[in-house]
Amino acid sequence: MAKKIGRREFIRTGAALGASMAVGGTILKNMPGAAWAAPAAGPAGLAVVQGTEAAAMTVKAVELLGGMGAFVRKGAKVALLPNVQSKHPGTFTKPEILRAVIKMCKLAGASEIACLSWLGQPNWDGAGLAQVIQDEGIGLKLIAREEANFKAVPIAGAAALPEAQIMKALYDYDLFINLPITKDHAGNKFTGTMKNLMGLNSPTVNRAQFHKPNWKSDPADIEHMENCIVDLNFAVRPALNIVDATEIIKTNGPMGPGELIKPGRIVAGVDRVAVDSYCATLLGFKGEDIIAIRKGFERKLGQIDLSKVNLQEVKI
Amino acid sequence: MRKSGSTLAALLIAVGLSIGSHPTQTTPPSASARDLTLLVPRAPEIPGWSARGDAQRFSGDDLYVYIDGGAEIYNEYGFRQVLAQDFVDKNQKGVTLEIYEMTDPTAAFGIFSFKASGKGRLADIGADSEFEDYYLHFWKGPFLVTVTGFEANPECRDGVTAIARATGARIHETSGRPAFLSKLPADWIKPGLKYLRGPLGLYNLHPFFTRDVLKFQEAAVVSLEDARVFVFSYPNPAEALARLSETRQVMAADPAYRNVREFPDGHFEAVDLKGNALYARVDGSVIGLVLSPKAIAIGVDLLKRLRS
Numbered sequence: 001m002a003k004k005i006g007r008r009e010f011i012r013t014g015a016a017l018g019a020s021m022a023v024g025g026t027i028l029k030n031m032p033g034a035a036w037a038a039p040a041a042g043p044a045g046l047a048v049v050q051g052t053e054a055a056a057m058t059v060k061a062v063e064l065l066g067g068m069g070a071f072v073r074k075g076a077k078v079a080l081l082p083n084v085q086s087k088h089p090g091t092f093t094k095p096e097i098l099r100a101v102i103k104m105c106k107l108a109g110a111s112e113i114a115c116l117s118w119l120g121q122p123n124w125d126g127a128g129l130a131q132v133i134q135d136e137g138i139g140l141k142l143i144a145r146e147e148a149n150f151k152a153v154p155i156a157g158a159a160a161l162p163e164a165q166i167m168k169a170l171y172d173y174d175l176f177i178n179l180p181i182t183k184d185h186a187g188n189k190f191t192g193t194m195k196n197l198m199g200l201n202s203p204t205v206n207r208a209q210f211h212k213p214n215w216k217s218d219p220a221d222i223e224h225m226e227n228c229i230v231d232l233n234f235a236v237r238p239a240l241n242i243v244d245a246t247e248i249i250k251t252n253g254p255m256g257p258g259e260l261i262k263p264g265r266i267v268a269g270v271d272r273v274a275v276d277s278y279c280a281t282l283l284g285f286k287g288e289d290i291i292a293i294r295k296g297f298e299r300k301l302g303q304i305d306l307s308k309v310n311l312q313e314v315k316i
Numbered sequence: 317m318r319k320s321g322s323t324l325a326a327l328l329i330a331v332g333l334s335i336g337s338h339p340t341q342t343t344p345p346s347a348s349a350r351d352l353t354l355l356v357p358r359a360p361e362i363p364g365w366s367a368r369g370d371a372q373r374f375s376g377d378d379l380y381v382y383i384d385g386g387a388e389i390y391n392e393y394g395f396r397q398v399l400a401q402d403f404v405d406k407n408q409k410g411v412t413l414e415i416y417e418m419t420d421p422t423a424a425f426g427i428f429s430f431k432a433s434g435k436g437r438l439a440d441i442g443a444d445s446e447f448e449d450y451y452l453h454f455w456k457g458p459f460l461v462t463v464t465g466f467e468a469n470p471e472c473r474d475g476v477t478a479i480a481r482a483t484g485a486r487i488h489e490t491s492g493r494p495a496f497l498s499k500l501p502a503d504w505i506k507p508g509l510k511y512l513r514g515p516l517g518l519y520n521l522h523p524f525f526t527r528d529v530l531k532f533q534e535a536a537v538v539s540l541e542d543a544r545v546f547v548f549s550y551p552n553p554a555e556a557l558a559r560l561s562e563t564r565q566v567m568a569a570d571p572a573y574r575n576v577r578e579f580p581d582g583h584f585e586a587v588d589l590k591g592n593a594l595y596a597r598v599d600g601s602v603i604g605l606v607l608s609p610k611a612i613a614i615g616v617d618l619l620k621r622l623r624s
Contacts, residue, residue: 085384085386086383087412088451088464122372185386186389186516187385189523203380203384206384222526251433252431254383256451257462258431259449260449260450291526
């Protein structure tokens with residue numbers, strides 16, 4: 001079960017953060033609303049850090065990708081998207097991971113940092129992330145579910161979702177960092193980076209178009225939902241994905257409670273398909289077993305074959 | 317999609333933690349639903365524990381608000397409303413009680429079977445119960461109850477048990493398992509059995525197809541030593557035969573299956589991509605299907621045990 005971060009861990013995290021920021025890298029612009037082009041796996045590739053201290057692992061993973069400065073330019077406004085779906089163990093992004101990311105963004109010179117969500121305050125309180133946000137003095141923007149708060153984003157070549165409805169507040173930021181937890185999901189057996197973007201899309205659209213009202217009688221619905229997830233990933237593009245794969249549920253997802261497993265990993269990368277393909281293995285699947293991962297690869301969103309990714313795995 | 321002009325007014329932005337309001341977490345239950353607050357145990361019934369904060373309640377489609385992305389499986393079984401209430405002890409250790417009212421006892425048994433692993437210990441609460449590492453599920457009448465402890469220590473485990481037991485005592489409705497299960501041999505009715513009502517549950521247990529090819533009314537899945545047995549129920553034998561035929565045809569055209577071979581009386585065998593032998597046949601109004609890493613003969617023998 002998740003361990004609370006202690007004073008000693010804070011100190012270690014701080015030291016690791018300092019080391020990380022010394023690495024640095026090229027500054028990229030990742031405008032959420034910019035015209036989208038399929039990203040290559042990138043020179044950074046895929047970073048996987050195994051260990052027991054989630055904050056230090058997070059810092060190390062980003063360091064392997066060139067440091068947060070490679071993604072957050074000085075003065076940038078950064079939006080964060082952790083998963084706060086439930087407070088059950090293994091179902092939400094750990095507070096120490098969010099804290100480490102916030103600290104790295106600050107050290108990279110971010111001018112503004114905020115978590116965005118259309119989920120309510122109880123979710124943030126229950127997951128312990130509200131406390132981190134308060135401690136770190138960053139913003140928490142809770143977006144009401146009304147249509148007016150979402151912006152239509154057409155998706156060219158969509159297989160199932162011709163138009164996303166992305167929360168307008170996202171476009172107040174220069175980039176966003178996707179912070180999902182990977183876990184079981186009763187809808188499609190797996191959730192990770194690609195599906196977490198549903199947290200930016202209108203919940204009304206998520207319900208009505210991803211999960212169609214007639215889904216029980218519609219024979220293609222599971223595939224439909226997976227196509228919608230891939231389509232959505234063509235509407236918005238995270239600058240970076242950092243996945244909590246430390247302690248996760250293997251059953252009864254996405255909300256739990258369920259069987260906890262401890263892969264003890266932080267998985268980070270730009271390529272969402274590669275990140276998800278790796279995370280799927282932690283739940284006993286191959287990337288090809290999960291429809292959205294397979295379709296994401298087929299539609300050139302990213303690389304499913306981990307042998308073709310610059311995979312850096314370290315233990316700390 | 318329609319747009320409103322009052323963007324700024326509707327956009328709720330809070331910087332830091334100075335949040336004035338947020339999306340509602342409580343929806344009124346439907347008129348037909350029971351008052352679930354009556355099932356929440358009070359302090360005298362759970363010594364050392366007390367409710368913290370107000371209960372959250374969601375009904376009907378608003379289950380999506382409570383379990384975004386995870387509501388579909390509840391709806392497949394038949395969901396009516398849910399109540400969630402937090403409890404704490406004097407050391408502020410936390411336990412959460414969730415009471416799901418399903419549309420009928422069969423739905424409650426089904427979602428219980430879907431969520432329970434079959435590996436936990438029996439807790440002797442309600443009709444069936446299972447205590448897993450840090451949480452407990454039981455079902456009784458039309459209710460599924462899940463109690464979760466947020467720390468893996470004896471105090472939380474005791475709290476989980478006490479709150480579950482007190483909740484169970486407040487539920488007076490009782491009922492048996494689905495009648496359909498009588499078609500199975502008695503020794504197959506054991507913890508870990510899954511009772512299904514639709515394609516999503518089946519897809520999560522075994523993704524035969526991404527389409528709903530089998531179109532069953534009810535199903536049971538039993539994991540045995542050398543095989544997994546799926547029993548699908550239909551309104552009549554003709555429908556079962558038609559579904560078996562379509563299943564065979566779809567498998568024959570699907571690259572995920574090979575060596576699909578039909579026999580004169582309609583039963584068939586195949587091999588999946590992982591090398592599992594698959595054997596399926598109709599018995600009255602049910603289709604029996606066995607998946608085994610071993611020989612087809614195992615499936616043939618197992619399905620002889622079904623009661624048509």
